[in-house]
Amino acid sequence: MPTDVERWKSEVYGNEIREHLYRFAETGWGSIPDDERDEWFERFKWWGLYHQRNGQESYFMMRIGTPNGVLEPGQTKVIADVANKYATGPVENPEFGNAYVDWTTRQSIQLHWIKLEDIPDIFETLEANGLSTQQACGDSWRNIVGNPMAGKAPEFVDALPVIHELNDRFKGNDDHSNLPRKWKVSVTGSADGSGQGDINDLALEPAYKQINRKEVRGFNIRVGGGLARNEPRLARDIDVFVEPSEAADVAAGISALFREHGDRENRYNARIKFLVDEWGPEKLRRVLQEEFVDFELKSAGTDLRDEYTYNAGGEHGDLIGVHEQRDGKYYLGLNVLVGRMGADDTAELARLADTYGSGSVRVTQRQNVIIADVPESKLDALLAEDLLEHYSPNPHPFMRGSVACTGTEFCSLSIVETKNRQVRFARWLKENVALPDGVEEFHIHLSGCTASCAQPQIADISLRGMKTRKNGEAVEALDIGLGGGLGENPQFASWVGQRVPVDEVPGAVKNLLATFEDHRDGNETFREFIARHDEEELEAFIEPEETSYEDPFMHNTKLTWYPYAEDDSMDASPAPAHPDGTPIASDD
Amino acid sequence: MSVAVRILDDGAWLSVNDERQVSVSELWRLNAPEFCQCEQTDFLAEGFLSARSSGRTVTVETYGQCIACGSSGTVGHVPVGEIIHGEFYGYDREGDVLTPVA
Numbered sequence: 001m002p003t004d005v006e007r008w009k010s011e012v013y014g015n016e017i018r019e020h021l022y023r024f025a026e027t028g029w030g031s032i033p034d035d036e037r038d039e040w041f042e043r044f045k046w047w048g049l050y051h052q053r054n055g056q057e058s059y060f061m062m063r064i065g066t067p068n069g070v071l072e073p074g075q076t077k078v079i080a081d082v083a084n085k086y087a088t089g090p091v092e093n094p095e096f097g098n099a100y101v102d103w104t105t106r107q108s109i110q111l112h113w114i115k116l117e118d119i120p121d122i123f124e125t126l127e128a129n130g131l132s133t134q135q136a137c138g139d140s141w142r143n144i145v146g147n148p149m150a151g152k153a154p155e156f157v158d159a160l161p162v163i164h165e166l167n168d169r170f171k172g173n174d175d176h177s178n179l180p181r182k183w184k185v186s187v188t189g190s191a192d193g194s195g196q197g198d199i200n201d202l203a204l205e206p207a208y209k210q211i212n213r214k215e216v217r218g219f220n221i222r223v224g225g226g227l228a229r230n231e232p233r234l235a236r237d238i239d240v241f242v243e244p245s246e247a248a249d250v251a252a253g254i255s256a257l258f259r260e261h262g263d264r265e266n267r268y269n270a271r272i273k274f275l276v277d278e279w280g281p282e283k284l285r286r287v288l289q290e291e292f293v294d295f296e297l298k299s300a301g302t303d304l305r306d307e308y309t310y311n312a313g314g315e316h317g318d319l320i321g322v323h324e325q326r327d328g329k330y331y332l333g334l335n336v337l338v339g340r341m342g343a344d345d346t347a348e349l350a351r352l353a354d355t356y357g358s359g360s361v362r363v364t365q366r367q368n369v370i371i372a373d374v375p376e377s378k379l380d381a382l383l384a385e386d387l388l389e390h391y392s393p394n395p396h397p398f399m400r401g402s403v404a405c406t407g408t409e410f411c412s413l414s415i416v417e418t419k420n421r422q423v424r425f426a427r428w429l430k431e432n433v434a435l436p437d438g439v440e441e442f443h444i445h446l447s448g449c450t451a452s453c454a455q456p457q458i459a460d461i462s463l464r465g466m467k468t469r470k471n472g473e474a475v476e477a478l479d480i481g482l483g484g485g486l487g488e489n490p491q492f493a494s495w496v497g498q499r500v501p502v503d504e505v506p507g508a509v510k511n512l513l514a515t516f517e518d519h520r521d522g523n524e525t526f527r528e529f530i531a532r533h534d535e536e537e538l539e540a541f542i543e544p545e546e547t548s549y550e551d552p553f554m555h556n557t558k559l560t561w562y563p564y565a566e567d568d569s570m571d572a573s574p575a576p577a578h579p580d581g582t583p584i585a586s587d588d
Numbered sequence: 589m590s591v592a593v594r595i596l597d598d599g600a601w602l603s604v605n606d607e608r609q610v611s612v613s614e615l616w617r618l619n620a621p622e623f624c625q626c627e628q629t630d631f632l633a634e635g636f637l638s639a640r641s642s643g644r645t646v647t648v649e650t651y652g653q654c655i656a657c658g659s660s661g662t663v664g665h666v667p668v669g670e671i672i673h674g675e676f677y678g679y680d681r682e683g684d685v686l687t688p689v690a
Contacts, residue, residue: 004594037606038596054601054608228598229635268599268637408613412600415613415634449612450634451598467615467632468655474615477655498658558613 006264008039009139014177017043018123025119029058029576029584046140046177048133049119052112053412055561058576058584059089060114061410063136064126065143066363067167068150068160068187069107073359076350078129079109083343086122089113090574090581091565093409095420099343103336105403105455106184107363108136108143112410117579134171139179141170141255146187146195148362152325152372156206156304157217159189162247169248176255180262181270183255184226187219187247192317193308196365198490199225199455201272202254203235204247209301211243218243220300223254223284224276227452232492233273238281238288241301253292257284260291305488311366311443311458312487313527318366318441320400321393322379325372330379331362332371334388335395337426338404338419339367348387356382365455367403398429401443401460405453408557409564414448415465416476416502417553417563422446425506428549433510436517442526443485444509446478457492458484460526461509467556468499475554476502482512482538483530491527494535497542502554507545515541591671593646599635602648602668604676610648610668612636615655618666619687624659628685631655631663644670647689664688 002010012020021044024031032040041051050061064079071079084099089112092098102110114122126132135141144163147153151160166185170176176183187204188195197203204219219242225235242250263269276284289297309317320333334349341349349369353361358373369391374382383393392399402425405411407418425444435442445459456462462481467474478500481493500508516529530538557563561573576584594603602610618629634652641647647665654660666688669678679686 004592005596035592035606038592038594038603042596054611412597413612413635415632465613466653466655467613469630499655556613556615558611 002264003267004038005042005267008042009178012043014046014140014174015172017046021047021049022120025116028117028579046135046138048136049114050137052410053408055570055573056410056575058116059112060116061406062111062114062122062133063104064109064111064131064133065136066108066131067144068146068163069148069363070160071361071363072130073354075129075131076353076361077347078125078131080343080347080350082122082125083111083346086115086118087111087113087343089562090577091562093420094564095423096340097342101341101343101346102406103339103341103363103367103369105339105365105367105453106143107145107148107365109363110406115579132171135177139181139183140177141183141185144185144187145200145365147190147192148194148364148370149319149325149331149372150189152327152331153190153323154326155189156191157189157219157244159187159195162204162219162244163187165248166251169252170255176252176259179255179259180264181267183258185251191304191307192310193305193312193486194310194317194319194365196310196486197222197225198234198486199227199458200235201226201258202251204242204251205303205305207241207301207303209241209298211298216243218301219247220303221250221254223281224273226271226273227455227457228271228450229268230450231273232452232457233277234490236276236281237300238285239300240285240288241298246295249295250293250297253288257288257292261287308487310487311485313441313460313485313525315441318368318400319364319370320368320395322383328376330374330376332374332379332382332393333364334369334371334391334393335400336368336391337399338402338422340419341369341391345387345391349391352382352385352387396430397435397440397442398426398433398444401441402426403443403445403454403459405447407448407465409562411448413451415467415558416448416478417557418446418448418454418465420564421502421551421553424549424551428506428547429509432506432547433513435513436520438523439526456481456484458486458490459493460485461512462493462495463505464495466499468501470501474556476557478502478505480505480508480542482541483527485527491531494530494538496535496538497544500542500544503549503551504544504546506549507547508542510547511543511545512541591641591674593639593641595636595639595648599637602636602639602646604646604671605674607676609676609678610681614681616666616681617685618663619685620663623661623663623688624654624657626654626656629654629656629663637662640665641671644672646671646676664690
């Protein structure tokens, strides 16, 4: 039997949702019929709007998809202005204030506290400037990811034209707008692995092949990667090579295959990774060839995976710092701790991009930003700008390696508070823990739950939301995983520490790094060190300990209406609220 | 009177008649000897798989973990509240001991 969500999607979905959104926006929250809220909130996702969690009714998260993380000149200022004008909530965040921009692990942008009544104005502002929320959430083609410097940095094969072609073809395309589940695509042309194709539903990775005695550059295709639900999968090689000109047709075939064969009766089994589990890559290729592509597929070419450095556990591969582009100009990658930047800082980022570069800003999958197209003559002046004191091009490894999801601040699924906590973790570790000699890259990812939006399974230290009891009291806790990463031989973390109270996690990291230093074999990397120990040994490495670190969010933040409110009890929530912030009385 | 009972947002919460009623991340005390060996399962609800109402009782099929012993998995359908005259009344899920049903 189809699920309620599938029934709703069969009635109204895709582009047509927009007219209903505008209708509701005209008269506000109260105009959504009480018995239709679930279905409309489910549909609004397709237009990038996610109803915030319990206690924050009538407020929305808005996600803006920026293909490949590319913000064209002028767009960053627009984002800052929209955040300043519309993304303000009833209470300030103690670390980030009010009005901020989240750069996400899928190279998108998220704003919070968006009011229904403001959505038409925001859409019109965004779209007048070439930005869109279309399909940023929901069951369809999501924001396409890749190396954010595609088209600028050295590449084996040009990815950006392919990304644009896919984006243009599959956004708002009725044949692909209603898939069984989300559809995440990565296209990478550089040889560094920075598209993180392995964790996507569909990955195009650089490769070459002899065709008619000529070496042709294109992409190998993998299908069925993803991290969610305690069921992480690496994308599987389906033995297909595409030339750039064929990429969109083959991607259309795989998307259509998913549309026809994905599980619409069980949303937990709907992602294509489960279909690949069931069929295997050989059957998927056969069905793709027989039913969804009308030309002969080529077998896989030679890949470049042995050159991958991005999140590979050794040298820096994260695009932070100064790097030369292929046109002789430079790009500057700036660290944004946990991906959150105040709206005023975002406006300043836009100013710097305009003043020193072309105005283009790029978003990375490590929640950082890049200023592109800086002539060598302007580099020194750019590096002396005040903004770079906070968003550093040469950050401490603990700041550089921190990634965090949204957490209980806004998210329904998360079990623990994340972003502010990860900020506190990083600061404490920087002040109190010395990394062993030569360790410059060290990734700690904090995800609030098994949805894995912070990609915890591919970090050196993986943290995932849990609960435990401490002195009899329920407190927020974290599971600890070790040794994950991508590169030529990707590896998911081993979860070897369970339910560590959050205030003992920094101590556990400190002790773990001391153990690493004591038992390290020569110059081996942390990932290599973890890989040569078995699970029992790794469990023994986890030694939680209280330290000088203090955590103000130990209590069950999910039971609050907003974790940082002075009165955070659910009863104190002002939601649902009118556009001016005053509560809507239940009999309104 | 028909009552709409469903799980939404990737298993994040239970909706009854289009209102959020129960969210994941609650801690429940369960009488669940088939789930783990603890005298009483100290259960963290991590995700909801399905919901149903039978008679007055609303149950949610839940996966999660006993935070005392670490056993994890799907615990079956846990009763979380009742529907009386079309209104949902949640149990005292922090105080009561809940017994999952198949």
